[in-house]
Amino acid sequence: MKRFKKIIGITFIILITGVCIIAYLNYPKLTILTGYSAKNMSSSVFIANRSLEYTDTNDNNFDPVSFAEDSINKNKKTAIASVFGLKERKAIYREGLGSVLIDENFDENAPVLVPNRTIINTGLSYPYGELEQKDTIFSSVDYKKIDDAITSIFDTGVEKIKKTRAVLVIHKDQIIAEKYTDGLDKTSKLLGWSMTKSILSTVYGVLEKQGKVDINDNAPVQEWQSDERKNITIHNLLQMNCGLEWDEDYGSISDATKMLYVDADMTTAQIHKKAIHKPNEYWYYSSGVSNLLSGILRKQFKSYQEYLDYPYREFIDKIGMHSMLIETDMAGNFVGSSYAWATVRDWGKFGLLYLHKGNWNGEQIFNPDWVDYVTTPSPTSNGDYGGHFWLNAGGFYPDAPRDMFSANGFQGQRVFIIPSKDLVIVRFGLIGDAGVDFNTFLKEVVSAIH
Structure with missing residues (x-):
C-alpha cells in the first residue's frame, strides 16, 4: 500500500x-x-x-x-x-x-451604439426567404455520390481527425445536401474566422457600386503621407500586396496575435509597419491589412452609427443573412479580419450572391464586374489570391475547377463558389487541410453534377 x-x-x-x-x-x-x-x-x-x-x-x-x-x-x-x-x-x-x-482602461458601463438591423419576411423559400425550400430533384445530380463525399470528411466513431462540423451543398439555388455533427444544426451560428475578410471586401464592392469609393485611390492614412507608403492604394490592400512588413504567425507572439488579443484598436497595427517592398510587387497574407481596411471603411462615413449600419443595411440584411454578426474591437471597429458569425445556411447565401454576380433576386447589390475583380489573381500570389478571396486559378486544388474561388477561414472554414457548376459548397470544422482532403472532396462533389 x-x-x-x-x-x-x-x-x-x-x-x-x-x-x-x-x-x-x-x-x-x-x-x-x-x-x-x-x-x-x-x-x-x-x-x-x-x-x-x-x-x-x-x-x-x-x-x-x-x-x-x-x-x-x-x-x-x-x-x-x-x-x-x-x-x-x-x-x-x-x-x-x-x-x-x-483591458483595465475599458469602461464596461459606458453607453454604446449598436447596428440597426432590418429583418425582411419575404414569404419566399430559401435562399430568398425564410421558408423551407420545396423539394426539387435534379436528374443531373448523383445524390449518393455527394452524400458519400460528405460522409468521407466527417469523423466516424471515436476518431477526431477530420473534425468537420457542418457541410452544405447548394446547386441552382437548391440545397441538395446538408449535414451537421452532433450538437449543431441549421440554426447554429458558426465563426467564419478569416472568411470575414471576404465579407469586408464585399462591403467595398457595395461602396464602389454606389460611387462612394474608388479602390484605385491612395489609402487615406495620414501616417503614410511623408514617405513611400503614400503610394499604397486601397486596391493594393485588397490584394494584399501593399509591401508592408507583417508577421502572420499564430503559433507565437506575432503582429497578428498581438493585434487580435492585445490591441484596443486593431485598425492601427498595420499602419505603423515599414515598407519592405514596393506596392504590387510582393504578395503576403496579412490580417493587419484587413483591419486597416475596416478603419478606412469607417472614414467613409460622417458618423459612427452610419459605419455600424452600412454593412447590414446595404448588404447583409438585404440578402437575408440575419444571423450574421460582425464583432467589434474595444475602439468600436469591425474586426474585418476574423470575427463574423452566422448560420451555415446564411454563409451559403453569401456564396450564392457571388455565384449570381451580385444580383440577389433581382436587386444588384454590387456590380457584376466586382466578381471579376476579386477573382483576378494578385501579382506574385501564384494564382492563389485575389481581392480578399482565395482562388484556384493556380491549381491549389488540382482536381477542382480552375474557376473556383472561396472565402477561407482558420481551421478549415470554407465557402467554395464554383460558377461552372452553378455550385456553392460550405464547410465548417475545427481543422483544415491537415485533417481533410479537400481536393478529393471537391473532386467527388463536382463530378456528381453532370
Whole structure:
C-alpha cells in the first residue's frame, strides 16, 4: 500500500512539474493564450448559445489553449480565462456588437451604439426567404455520390481527425445536401474566422457600386503621407500586396496575435509597419491589412452609427443573412479580419450572391464586374489570391475547377463558389487541410453534377 501511495505521489509530482515547466516556457505567451480562450468562450456562449462545457470540449481543447481555465457569468455576460491564476483575461458580450476582450482602461458601463438591423419576411423559400425550400430533384445530380463525399470528411466513431462540423451543398439555388455533427444544426451560428475578410471586401464592392469609393485611390492614412507608403492604394490592400512588413504567425507572439488579443484598436497595427517592398510587387497574407481596411471603411462615413449600419443595411440584411454578426474591437471597429458569425445556411447565401454576380433576386447589390475583380489573381500570389478571396486559378486544388474561388477561414472554414457548376459548397470544422482532403472532396462533389 505504501509503495502504491509512493508511486502515486511521484506521478503527481512529475505531472505538476511538467505543467509548471510548460507554464514557465509559455509564460510570455499566456496573455495571448488566455485572451484567445476568454474571447472564444464569450462568443461561443453568448453569440452561439453553446455551453462552457461544450466550448471547452470542442473549441478550446487544443494545446496550449486547453491549459486555460475558463469561467462565465451569464448575468453579466462575461468570460474570464487564466492559467493557474496567471495572466487573467476578461471578455464581455454586448448585444449587437458581440464579444470583445477588454483591458483595465475599458469602461464596461459606458453607453454604446449598436447596428440597426432590418429583418425582411419575404414569404419566399430559401435562399430568398425564410421558408423551407420545396423539394426539387435534379436528374443531373448523383445524390449518393455527394452524400458519400460528405460522409468521407466527417469523423466516424471515436476518431477526431477530420473534425468537420457542418457541410452544405447548394446547386441552382437548391440545397441538395446538408449535414451537421452532433450538437449543431441549421440554426447554429458558426465563426467564419478569416472568411470575414471576404465579407469586408464585399462591403467595398457595395461602396464602389454606389460611387462612394474608388479602390484605385491612395489609402487615406495620414501616417503614410511623408514617405513611400503614400503610394499604397486601397486596391493594393485588397490584394494584399501593399509591401508592408507583417508577421502572420499564430503559433507565437506575432503582429497578428498581438493585434487580435492585445490591441484596443486593431485598425492601427498595420499602419505603423515599414515598407519592405514596393506596392504590387510582393504578395503576403496579412490580417493587419484587413483591419486597416475596416478603419478606412469607417472614414467613409460622417458618423459612427452610419459605419455600424452600412454593412447590414446595404448588404447583409438585404440578402437575408440575419444571423450574421460582425464583432467589434474595444475602439468600436469591425474586426474585418476574423470575427463574423452566422448560420451555415446564411454563409451559403453569401456564396450564392457571388455565384449570381451580385444580383440577389433581382436587386444588384454590387456590380457584376466586382466578381471579376476579386477573382483576378494578385501579382506574385501564384494564382492563389485575389481581392480578399482565395482562388484556384493556380491549381491549389488540382482536381477542382480552375474557376473556383472561396472565402477561407482558420481551421478549415470554407465557402467554395464554383460558377461552372452553378455550385456553392460550405464547410465548417475545427481543422483544415491537415485533417481533410479537400481536393478529393471537391473532386467527388463536382463530378456528381453532370
